[in-house]
Amino acid sequence: xxxxxxxxxxxxxxxxxxPDATLAEAxxxxxxxGIGAVVITGPDRRVIGILSERDIVxxxxxxxxxxxxxxxxxxxxxxxxxxxxxxxxxxxxxRMTEHRFRHVPVxxxxxxxxIVSIGDVVxxxxxxxxxxxxxxxxxxxxx
Amino acid sequence: xxxxxxxxxxxxxxxxxxPDATLAEAxxxxxxxGIGAVVITGPDRRVIGILSERDIVxxxxxxxxxxxxxxxxxxxxxxxxxxxxxxxxxxxxxRMTEHRFRHVPVxxxxxxxxIVSIGDVVxxxxxxxxxxxxxxxxxxxxx
Numbered sequence: 499x500x501x502x503x504x505x506x507x508x509x510x511x512x513x514x515x516x517p518d519a520t521l522a523e524a525x526x527x528x529x530x531x532g533i534g535a536v537v538i539t540g541p542d543r544r545v546i547g548i549l550s551e552r553d554i555v556x557x558x559x560x561x562x563x564x565x566x567x568x569x570x571x572x573x574x575x576x577x578x579x580x581x582x583x584x585x586x587x588x589x590x591x592x593r594m595t596e597h598r599f600r601h602v603p604v605x606x607x608x609x610x611x612x613i614v615s616i617g618d619v620v621x622x623x624x625x626x627x628x629x630x631x632x633x634x635x636x637x638x639x640x641x
Numbered sequence: 642x643x644x645x646x647x648x649x650x651x652x653x654x655x656x657x658x659x660p661d662a663t664l665a666e667a668x669x670x671x672x673x674x675g676i677g678a679v680v681i682t683g684p685d686r687r688v689i690g691i692l693s694e695r696d697i698v699x700x701x702x703x704x705x706x707x708x709x710x711x712x713x714x715x716x717x718x719x720x721x722x723x724x725x726x727x728x729x730x731x732x733x734x735x736r737m738t739e740h741r742f743r744h745v746p747v748x749x750x751x752x753x754x755x756i757v758s759i760g761d762v763v764x765x766x767x768x769x770x771x772x773x774x775x776x777x778x779x780x781x782x783x784x
Binding site: 522526528529530534551552554556558559560562563591595598617621624627630631635637641 | 741
């Protein structure tokens with residue numbers, strides 16, 4: 499099973515913000531959508547960064563209330579780990595748990611095509627393992 | 642496998658904060674420890690709340706910079722879902738993914754005894770499923 503299966507279920511929508519928006523605007527966006535990260539894109543929908551709840555909390559810790567007026571570009575992660583729709587779920591899950599990413603933008607020919615969270619990946623991976631497990635047990639029971 | 646197996650590996654330490662600390666202090670604590678949530682305890686180590694990165698971002702979204710000086714008690718979740726060391730990992734994982742909690746304090750005779758994150762739970766559950774899977778395949782191959 500690949501990332502495509504996740505996006506087929508959850509859709510290709512992905513909340514984005516411009517690099518010159520403020521962290522206060524980014525906090526509003528995360529809060530309104532009930533999400534943990536927002537992708538920063540250039541005019542051609544190329545991914546130029548990602549900003550998480552954790553990045554906002556770090557900036558508040560470092561700068562206090564002044565963090566609110568800082569541009570998103572000052573706090574975002576610039577070296578974004580992305581995946582394609584063809585990546586398998588176990589592969590992606592291993593990359594995410596190893597490097598402790600919670601969100602990975604999906605890129606198609608250089609352009610943002612969706613986003614998957616560790617929650618999406620885990621849900622699919624566990625369901626997959628449980629199905630395989632049941633199939634093996636069934637095989638043993640009827641062999 | 643139960644929650645005890647997770648705590649045996651990661652230990653019983655759990656970062657806590659008092660209910661009258663400010664959100665700025667809580668943000669510092671999360672940032673320093675690289676964690677996503679802090680437990681609020683009373684003097685007897687009873688759990689009275691939990692505060693996550695998301696709760697801080699919500700308060701910033703609602704109040705702007707003024708959020709920084711608010712007490713933790715004003716933003717924390719008061720109805721905390723807890724578990725015991727005897728709860729099985731699949732059970733806890735189901736509760737966490739259903740209700741979308743990322744952190745669950747572990748309680749022993751009413752007192753805080755540790756904390757498990759969705760990352761801890763998933764790592765153990767996937768490892769467990771993969772082991773069972775390999776055992777079943779081995780059984781089939783040698784039967």
